[in-house]
Structures are given as structure tokens and as C-alpha cells.
Amino acid sequence: MVTVVVLVPWLAWLVVSLLSFYLLTLLAHARSGLPPGPRPLPLIGSLHLLGDKPHRSLARLAKIHGPLMSIRLGADLFAAGSDTSSSTVEWAMTELLQNPSSMAMVCDELAQVIGSRRNIEEADISRLPYLQAVIKETFRLHPPAPLLLPRQPETTVKIAGCTIPKGSRVFINVWAIGRDKDVWIEPEKFMPERFLGSTIDFRGVDFELLPFGAGRRLCPGMALAIRMVHVMLASLLNQFKWSLPVELERDGINMEDQFGLTLAKVVPLCIIATPI
Numbered sequence: 001m002v003t004v005v006v007l008v009p010w011l012a013w014l015v016v017s018l019l020s021f022y023l024l025t026l027l028a029h030a031r032s033g034l035p036p037g038p039r040p041l042p043l044i045g046s047l048h049l050l051g052d053k054p055h056r057s058l059a060r061l062a063k064i065h066g067p068l069m070s071i072r073l074g075a076d077l078f079a080a081g082s083d084t085s086s087s088t089v090e091w092a093m094t095e096l097l098q099n100p101s102s103m104a105m106v107c108d109e110l111a112q113v114i115g116s117r118r119n120i121e122e123a124d125i126s127r128l129p130y131l132q133a134v135i136k137e138t139f140r141l142h143p144p145a146p147l148l149l150p151r152q153p154e155t156t157v158k159i160a161g162c163t164i165p166k167g168s169r170v171f172i173n174v175w176a177i178g179r180d181k182d183v184w185i186e187p188e189k190f191m192p193e194r195f196l197g198s199t200i201d202f203r204g205v206d207f208e209l210l211p212f213g214a215g216r217r218l219c220p221g222m223a224l225a226i227r228m229v230h231v232m233l234a235s236l237l238n239q240f241k242w243s244l245p246v247e248l249e250r251d252g253i254n255m256e257d258q259f260g261l262t263l264a265k266v267v268p269l270c271i272i273a274t275p276i
């Protein structure tokens with residue numbers, strides 16, 4: 001592990017980020033002795049309320065609202081944060097290897113913007129529009145949480161002519177929305193270009209693309225995840241040339257996905273990296 005971290009600096013950054021988030025939450029949780037999920041103000045989904053000094057704002061909010069959050073650390077945080085990000089990068093690499101013209105476009109962009117510099121910085125992401133389009137297109141076709149988290153109305157509600165009875169479980173199928181032919185041109189095709197010059201984003205405002213959900217239960221790890229997947233993918237593409245092993249060249253890549261905790265590839269991607 002240590003050798004890998006030394007060789008791939010962004011991995012060290014990822015490990016440190018996840019570990020710090022984990023430890024900080026662990027500390028907050030241990031000190032507060034929180035009971036399970038408060039109704040009036042679930043902090044999850046309201047993290048923007050924390051401000052610059054989270055310790056102070058947390059104390060203030062807790063005085064007003066009582067217990068603020070409950071996250072099952074092992075199960076929730078690591079499962080929610082690691083598989084989702086790694087499967088996004090795995091699907092992006094898979095699609096790029098299946099679509100050589102997109103691979104060429106993204107590598108050309110990296111060569112022009114990053115040049116011979118080896119390490120990708122967070123600040124570089126805004127100057128890599130094609131890379132951003134690749135990530136959006138990957139989220140559209142392969143949303144890591146295909147049905148989001150279930151919702152349950154506390155009263156019977158009517159939305160767009162449909163009555164949703166109190167207490168029913170509602171699943172939002174973002175996987176199907178991403179492939180809806182009334183919304184997307186050639187929805188089954190991997191075409192990052194569709195996002196160039198488009199204002200559609202994945203932060204919970206445009207309902208065509210909701211990989212992180214929307215509303216107050218929006219993924220609280222979104223800001224970290226967005227940085228991670230862009231920097232991870234850009235680093236993999238900038239430091240290595242990727243090719244398929246002979247059998248995959250011959251038989252093609254298995255594109256099946258399986259529904260589980262996340263939408264993972266049935267057959268993990270196994271490809272050849274040659275340092276550039």
C-alpha cells in the first residue's frame with residue numbers, strides 16, 4: 001500500500017481525504033452520543049449550513065435542533081464514498097476504451113492543458129471541459145446509485161396527476177431517466193460531446209441527470225466525489241497509455257452491469273497500463 005501511495009500521489013490524497021472525513025465524523029459522533037436520525041433537521045443534506053468553522057456552527061445548530069445527524073460509519077460512509085467513486089472511474093475507463101475517438105479527444109485535451117507536467121491539480125479540472133463531459137456522460141449511462149435512496153411521503157401527495165399514498169416507498173430510477181429517448185438523442189451511445197456547450201449539470205438541479213440525487217438528501221459527499229473522480233480519471237489518463245489485453249481486443253469488453261449497493265460491472269475491467 002505504501003509503495004502504491006508513493007507511486008500514485010493522488011491516491012495518497014484520496015486516502016487522506018476519506019480518512020480525515022471518517023475520523024472527524026467518528027469524533028463528532030463519539031462526543032455527541034447521537035441517537036438515530038433526527039427528523040427536524042437531518043444534517044446530512046444540509047452540510048452547507050456548517051460554514052467556515054464547523055465545530056462552532058455544529059454546536060450552535062445542536063443547541064437549536066438537538067441531535068443533528070447519525071451516520072453508520074463503517075457501513076454508510078465508506079460504502080457510500082468508495083464504491084461509488086471507484087465504479088464511476090471504472091465505467092469511464094471502460095467507455096473510453098470502447099470509444100477510441102473519445103479517448104483520443106480526452107488525451108489530446110490533457111496533453112494541451114497539462115503538457116508534460118505529471119501531477120493533476122484540482123484547479124486544472126475547470127480547464128478540462130472534455131474530461132468534465134466524459135464524467136457527465138459516464139454518470140448518465142452508469143449512475144452508481146441507480147434508484148437513489150428510497151423516499152417515503154409522510155402524507156398522501158399528488159404529483160403530476162399521480163397519487164402517492166402516505167407511507168409508500170418511492171424509488172427514482174435515474175438509470176432509466178439517463179437512457180430516456182424522449183430526453184436524450186441516441187441515449188445508448190457514449191457521446192460526451194452532447195454536454196459540450198450544454199448547461200446540464202449533475203448537482204441536483206437538472207432533473208435529466210441526477211447521479212447524486214436532489215433536494216435535502218442530496219449526496220453529502222458530492223463536492224469531494226466530484227473532485228476525486230475528475231482528478232483520478234485525469235491522472236490515470238495523463239500518466240499511462242491504456243490498452244486492452246489480447247482476449248478483450250478479440251472478444252470485446254463485457255458491458256453488463258449488476259444492481260447491488262452500487263451499479264458495478266459484472267466483469268471487472270482488467271486492462272494494460274504503460275507509463276507515458
Ligand code: HEM
Nearest residue numbers: 044080081084085145148149211212213214217219221225
Ligand atoms: C461518484 C461518487 C458518488 C455518487 C454518484 C454518490 C451518489 C449518492 C446518491 C445518489 C445518494 C442518495 C441521494 C438521494 O437519494 O437523493 C448518496 C447518499 C449519500 N452519499 Fe454519496 N455518492 C458519491 C460519493 C460519496 C462520497 C465520496 C461520500 C462520503 C465521503 C458519500 C456519502 C454519502 C452519504 C453518507 C449518503 C447518505 C445521505 C443520506 O442519508 O441522506 N457519497 N450518494
